[in-house]
Amino acid sequence: MAVSASSSAQQARQILASRLGEIRRDAGLTGRDLAEACGWYPSKVSRIENARNPPSAADISAWCTACGAQNQAEDLVASLRAVEGMWVEWQRMERTGLRAAQEARLPLFERTRRFRSYSSWLVPGLMQTREYTEAVLRAVQQRRVKVDDVDAAVEARMARQKVLHTGARFAFLLEESVLRSGPGGRDVMAAQLTHLATAAALPSVSLGIVRMSPDRTRTPVEGFWIFDTAQVNVELVSGYLTITQPREIAMYGETFAELAEHAAYGSDARDLITEARRSLG
Missing domain, CATH: 3.30.870.10 (Endonuclease Chain A)
Incomplete structure (x- = not known):
C-alpha cells in the first residue's frame, strides 16, 4: 500500500493497527506469543501495530485466529480495503x-x-x-x-x-x-x-x-x-x-x-x- 502525505490515510492505518493491538492484548498474548503462533518474526507484529507496515488480508486472518477473534476478521479486512482505497497509484487505477x-x-x-x-x-x-x-x-x-x-x-x-x-x-x-x-x-x-x-x-x-x-x-x-x-x-x-x-x-x-x-x-x-x-x- 502506497504511503501518501495525507493524514486521512495515515490516521486510518493507525486506527486499524490499534484495533489489532487491542485484539492481541485482550487475548492475553505478547507480541512474541502472537508471532510464534502465526509463524512470523516478532518484529513483524511490532511493525504492524505501529502502522509502519500494513497487514495483508491473510495477516489479519492469522492474527484474529491466533487471538481467538475470528469473528472480527471480516470487519478488519473490510477496514483494510477502505484504507487501501484512500490512495491509489495511477498505475494501479x-x-x-x-x-x-x-x-x-x-x-x-x-x-x-x-x-x-x-x-x-x-x-x-x-x-x-x-x-x-x-x-x-x-x-x-x-x-x-x-x-x-x-x-x-x-x-x-x-x-x-x-x-x-x-x-x-x-x-x-x-x-x-x-x-x-x-x-x-x-x-x-x-x-x-x-x-x-x-x-x-x-x-x-x-x-x-x-x-x-x-x-x-x-x-x-x-x-x-x-x-x-x-x-x-x-x-x-x-x-x-x-x-x-x-x-x-x-x-x-x-x-x-x-x-x-x-x-x-x-x-x-x-x-x-x-x-x-x-x-x-
Missing part, C-alpha cells in the same frame, strides 16, 4: 485503460448534490468539450497507460456531464492561467473557452476565475473536488487521493472559500474568458 477509471467515478458524481471544484491546471471534466477531453486523455495515455482506449474514455467522461442537469449545485473555481494554457492547440482551446462561457450560464453552475495577481494572499494549490461534505478527491502527480476525515474536508472547504475571494464572477469572469480567447488570435 489505470492498468486496464482509462475508460474504467472514468466509469468508476460516475456513482459518486450521481449521488452528490453539492460540488465544489478548484482547478489550477485544466478545465474541469464536467466543463470540457469533447476535443479538449480527447487531448487531455490522449496526453495521459501516452505518458503512463499502455492500453489505448481513449475513445471509450472520452465517451465515459462526456456521459458524466449529464449530472450538470440533475438539479445538483456546482461551484467551479479556475485559475486564470487555465484559460491561457491547455492541450490540443489554438482551435481546441478557442472552442473550449467558448463552451466554458456557455456552460457557466447554466442555472446550476457558479464559475469563478481566480485572477492572476502579484499580491494574492492565497497562492495556487493542487486541484481538488469536494463532494458534499463526504469526501475530497485530489489528483496528484503520482496518484489519486481520497480524503474522508471531516477535519481535512473542512480544511479544503476553507481553502476553497479563500480562493473564491480572489475570483471574478458573472460579467467579469466572461470578460476574462473573452480576453483569453482573443489572445489566441
